[in-house]
Amino acid sequence: MLRRIVFVTAAATLLAAPSFSASHRNGPLLLEDQTANLNDFYMFRSYEAGRGDSLVLSMSAQGFQNPDNGPSYYKFSDSVLYRFNINNSRGLDGNPDITVDFRFATTLRPNNTFLSYLGVIDSIDSAGILLYQTYTVTITHLRTGATQVFTTDANGHALSVAPPNQGPKGTPNYETNLGARSVFTLPNGMRVFAGPRDDAFYFDSAATFDFLNFRPPAPVLAGSADLPPGAAFPAAQDGFAGYNISLIALELPISMAIDGASPAGPTKIGGWASTYRQYITVRPSPQDPQNSGPWKQVDRVANPLTVEALIPLPMKDFWNRSLPANDKQFAGFIGDPFFASGILHGVFGLNVPPAPRNDLLGVFVPDITRIDLTIPPTPPASQNRLGPLGGDLAGWPFGGRRIGDDVVDIGFRALAGVLVPGFNVFPNNALGDGVNSNDVPYLTRFPFHAPPHAGFSHSQQDGTNGRGKPTGF
Amino acid sequence: MSIRGLLFFSISAFAQISGNDLANRAIEQRAVTQQAAGLPTDDRIRMYQRLAQARPDQPHYQNLLAGAFLQKVRETTDFSYLDRASRILEAVLAKNGEDYEALRLRTEVELERHQFAQAAGSARRLIAVAPNDSWNFGTLGDALIELGEYDQAADAYQRMVDIKPDLSSYNRAAWFRFLYGDTRGAIDIMKQAIAAGSPMPENIAWCQVELGHLYLKFGRLDEAERAYSSALQLFKNYHSALAGLGHVAKLRGKTGPAIEYYKSAQMGTPLPEYAAALHDLYLGTGNKEEAQKQMELIDVTDRLGQAAKERLNRNLAMIYADHDYKLSRALELARAELETRKDIYTWDALAWTLFKNGKPEEGRTAIEKALALHTPEPMFYMHALKIAGALGHTQEAEEYRRQALAFNPSFQENSF
Numbered sequence: 001m002l003r004r005i006v007f008v009t010a011a012a013t014l015l016a017a018p019s020f021s022a023s024h025r026n027g028p029l030l031l032e033d034q035t036a037n038l039n040d041f042y043m044f045r046s047y048e049a050g051r052g053d054s055l056v057l058s059m060s061a062q063g064f065q066n067p068d069n070g071p072s073y074y075k076f077s078d079s080v081l082y083r084f085n086i087n088n089s090r091g092l093d094g095n096p097d098i099t100v101d102f103r104f105a106t107t108l109r110p111n112n113t114f115l116s117y118l119g120v121i122d123s124i125d126s127a128g129i130l131l132y133q134t135y136t137v138t139i140t141h142l143r144t145g146a147t148q149v150f151t152t153d154a155n156g157h158a159l160s161v162a163p164p165n166q167g168p169k170g171t172p173n174y175e176t177n178l179g180a181r182s183v184f185t186l187p188n189g190m191r192v193f194a195g196p197r198d199d200a201f202y203f204d205s206a207a208t209f210d211f212l213n214f215r216p217p218a219p220v221l222a223g224s225a226d227l228p229p230g231a232a233f234p235a236a237q238d239g240f241a242g243y244n245i246s247l248i249a250l251e252l253p254i255s256m257a258i259d260g261a262s263p264a265g266p267t268k269i270g271g272w273a274s275t276y277r278q279y280i281t282v283r284p285s286p287q288d289p290q291n292s293g294p295w296k297q298v299d300r301v302a303n304p305l306t307v308e309a310l311i312p313l314p315m316k317d318f319w320n321r322s323l324p325a326n327d328k329q330f331a332g333f334i335g336d337p338f339f340a341s342g343i344l345h346g347v348f349g350l351n352v353p354p355a356p357r358n359d360l361l362g363v364f365v366p367d368i369t370r371i372d373l374t375i376p377p378t379p380p381a382s383q384n385r386l387g388p389l390g391g392d393l394a395g396w397p398f399g400g401r402r403i404g405d406d407v408v409d410i411g412f413r414a415l416a417g418v419l420v421p422g423f424n425v426f427p428n429n430a431l432g433d434g435v436n437s438n439d440v441p442y443l444t445r446f447p448f449h450a451p452p453h454a455g456f457s458h459s460q461q462d463g464t465n466g467r468g469k470p471t472g473f
Numbered sequence: 474m475s476i477r478g479l480l481f482f483s484i485s486a487f488a489q490i491s492g493n494d495l496a497n498r499a500i501e502q503r504a505v506t507q508q509a510a511g512l513p514t515d516d517r518i519r520m521y522q523r524l525a526q527a528r529p530d531q532p533h534y535q536n537l538l539a540g541a542f543l544q545k546v547r548e549t550t551d552f553s554y555l556d557r558a559s560r561i562l563e564a565v566l567a568k569n570g571e572d573y574e575a576l577r578l579r580t581e582v583e584l585e586r587h588q589f590a591q592a593a594g595s596a597r598r599l600i601a602v603a604p605n606d607s608w609n610f611g612t613l614g615d616a617l618i619e620l621g622e623y624d625q626a627a628d629a630y631q632r633m634v635d636i637k638p639d640l641s642s643y644n645r646a647a648w649f650r651f652l653y654g655d656t657r658g659a660i661d662i663m664k665q666a667i668a669a670g671s672p673m674p675e676n677i678a679w680c681q682v683e684l685g686h687l688y689l690k691f692g693r694l695d696e697a698e699r700a701y702s703s704a705l706q707l708f709k710n711y712h713s714a715l716a717g718l719g720h721v722a723k724l725r726g727k728t729g730p731a732i733e734y735y736k737s738a739q740m741g742t743p744l745p746e747y748a749a750a751l752h753d754l755y756l757g758t759g760n761k762e763e764a765q766k767q768m769e770l771i772d773v774t775d776r777l778g779q780a781a782k783e784r785l786n787r788n789l790a791m792i793y794a795d796h797d798y799k800l801s802r803a804l805e806l807a808r809a810e811l812e813t814r815k816d817i818y819t820w821d822a823l824a825w826t827l828f829k830n831g832k833p834e835e836g837r838t839a840i841e842k843a844l845a846l847h848t849p850e851p852m853f854y855m856h857a858l859k860i861a862g863a864l865g866h867t868q869e870a871e872e873y874r875r876q877a878l879a880f881n882p883s884f885q886e887n888s889f
Contacts, residue, residue: 024584024587024615024619025615025618025648026547026584026585026615027611027615027641027644027645027648027679028547028640028641028644028671028673028675028676028679028680029581029608029611029612029641030639030640030641030671030672030676031537031540035669035670036639036669077668077669077670078668079665079668079669080669277638277639277665277669278638278665279634279635279638280634280638280643280646280662280665281631281634281646282627282630282631282634282645282646282649282650283627283631283649283653284650284653284654284655284658285658293638296634296635296637296638298637298638298639313573313574313606314573314602314603314605314606315603315605316606317605317606317607317636317637318605318606318636320637321636321637
């Protein structure tokens with residue numbers, strides 16, 4: 001009897017609240033989307049040897065992937081349409097002229113385990129890739145309506161997603177066997193890649209959590225602290241070091257990007273990435289809902305940090321589903337950014353240009369990444385992390401955006417007005433977070449993002465996450 | 474003071490300058506949200522607690538913390554987390570009654586507390602401020618469904634999909650399709666919700682459990698089992714997935730495994746439904762002592778509810794009615810629930826408790842309201858045909874059986 005009383009009392013204390021709470025249908029509401037949310041968009045003239053006449057576009061999704069934590073969790077979503085948009089006419093009005101769509105399909109190869117990857121995987125065709133993803137690339141020229149669809153490369157191989165980098169035993173010689181082999185040449189000459197990569201973004205995020213306690217000499221980088229590419233191991237900590245992202249990358253001849261209009265064609269083009277999910281009706285419809293609905297845009301990204309920096313929360317859904325062509329409606333937020341007027345001027349006492357900030361409106365309205373195709377690509381060894389602000393024109397914001405452009409420091413300085421005559425002065429032109437380079441070296445060939453960190457080597461123990469050590473072995 | 478010193482001083486001061494957190498967003502939002510994605514909820518809570526402590530004047534971090542506590546409520550059904558979330562939100566709103574993030578989350582708190590009419594009002598006020606935020610249409614639709622305002626709920630959910638098709642809007646659309654009798658659409662759209670995903674594994678697992686429930690209602694046991702198993706794989710020890718597997722095992726006549734599954738579910742989250750299932754399973758094996766213990770647990774639930782001045786509890790009413798136990802209390806609970814909650818499930822609870830209390834005529838009126846949308850809910854049909862049978866309406870009972878068999882070929886009125 002005593003046993004029963006103890007049991008009942010113990011259970012009853014737990015029972016009190018839940019008896020009531022679980023009886024309504026509490027469907028999840030999302031504070032963040034994951035699969036359809038894009039982190040970064042890149043667009044630049046290729047600096048790979050012999051490829052200077054090509055344009056590279058890439059988008060990253062699902063940031064902060066822990067390399068040793070359930071790689072299968074980070075697959076591309078089969079229900080999302082991932083799209084590159086290219087705007088090459090009408091004065092770059094923010095309407096697309098060419099779209100390149102990526103759609104993924106997942107096959108679970110029969111097996112008796114819960115694993116996604118089994119045994120040694122030393123080829124992109126290894127049978128141990130139990131969670132096998134392939135994709136379809138669809139290119140649409142909106143002015144003519146012409147469409148091309150590719151499901152295989154020029155050799156007839158399925159366009160497959162690179163598997164995760166588990167470590168030297170599970171995925172030996174990762175980049176040689178798997179990463180580089182997942183770059184496919186399409187029958188039309190384009191090259192594509194989809195799979196995990198190192199997150200190329202670098203920024204001292206930890207310092208901002210500690211009362212914006214930038215590590216000296218940040219936030220004003222003087223002398224050697226500002227030299228490209230910066231000290232090898234600066235005091236500042238790259239909060240993105242050691243983490244992977246999911247990358248979709250595309251390389252196409254510039255002549256294709258300008259619809260074959262070269263050499264008389266446009267010298268400037270714009271681009272952005274967007275994601276879509278299918279529309280459905282809530283009320284029953286006679287059509288099969290699986291394939292009935294048109295695609296609805298759910299996210300877009302062009303310039304770095306636009307939505308985080310400039311668009312308030314109640315407007316975010318609206319921003320994310322709108323077209324860059326209609327970005328004038330957001331000009332009020334962008335032309336007078338609080339960061340510039342309230343913080344840099346109001347608090348720091350920096351002399352910043354007055355609103356409206358036409359320099360910012362020129363970059364962010366419409367929010368597309370712009371590239372001047374007359375600017376030749378800078379060879380990797382000569383690139384400056386500050387891009388045009390550092391005398392290297394082939395970077396953000398005028399020469400597109402490259403993988404290694406230090407968009408945080410460029411952003412700080414641009415907000416402080418250095419692109420406006422008279423404002424390119426100290427300390428406006430020396431602001432920065434102190435992290436001047438990525439944790440691992442980038443590739444100098446397509447897809448340029450560094451190979452993914454291996455689950456096996458991933459370690460936070462010494463705080464370096466293997467910083468400075470090339471990945472992919 | 475050097476420029477650097479000045480800047481540092483100013484940056485520290487900036488934390489206190491205004492409620493406008495736009496500035497933070499520029500450099501922090503991305504890092505915070507990405508860092509948080511993929512973290513288990515307990516780790517998220519710790520991270521947000523640190524941030525909220527370090528930046529007490531930034532309500533954004535308080536709101537993130539409250540949001541993480543609300544997620545914890547989802548995962549554990551432990552109401553103490555709801556109280557913690559609520560206290561944080563009220564503190565933020567005491568300083569700034571207009572804080573949008575906090576108001577948005579407060580609507581969710583109201584829903585969890587079953588303040589449905591109030592939640593509908595809050596959602597509508599937020600829609601007036603932010604007509605393009607899908608969240609508010611979700612909370613509005615949720616409240617309206619519980620209030621039995623199905624047509625308006627459909628409009629709210631449709632707006633939600635229009636603004637953003639994702640896991641949160643898809644799963645609601647799937648449920649609406651089910652309510653309106655579209656079995657295929659419900660399953661297809663719930664699968665889309667699962668494919669759309671969420672950074673919170675529990676959110677996906679929740680949809681997988683819902684998919685399992687749909688399959689179960691349609692008699693597709695193998696598929697239900699797979700859906701529950703996937704949920705369990707994604708979110709360990711998920712009580713509703715364990716209970717789902719218990720239900721499948723019970724329907725297959727595998728009493729031993731069924732008991733184990735329900736016991737595991739109960740260990741994590743002791744819902745009265747689980748105690749009721751265990752009671753029946755133990756009774757089936759002749760273990761009267763264990764069965765009795767489970768019924769005592771249910772009684773304690775009711776006593777605690779009464780002590781807390783809880784007048785209504787549809788779930789408890791159903792358990793009592795199913796077991797021909799405390800029937801007048803069951804009717805009292807169901808009637809009280811209907812005063813504020815006029816959805817079809819409450820009508821069904823009323824119908825069933827009326828029937829059990831010897832009022833089949835009144836029960837018939839109530840069950841017709843439960844079936845107004847032609848919802849393929851086997852339980853409604855079981856109740857309907859028993860009520861019809863008790864009234865001697867044999868043909869009507871047969872018609873209900875025929876309809877139930879149409880969406881669930883293995884429908885049996887005595888096997889649930």
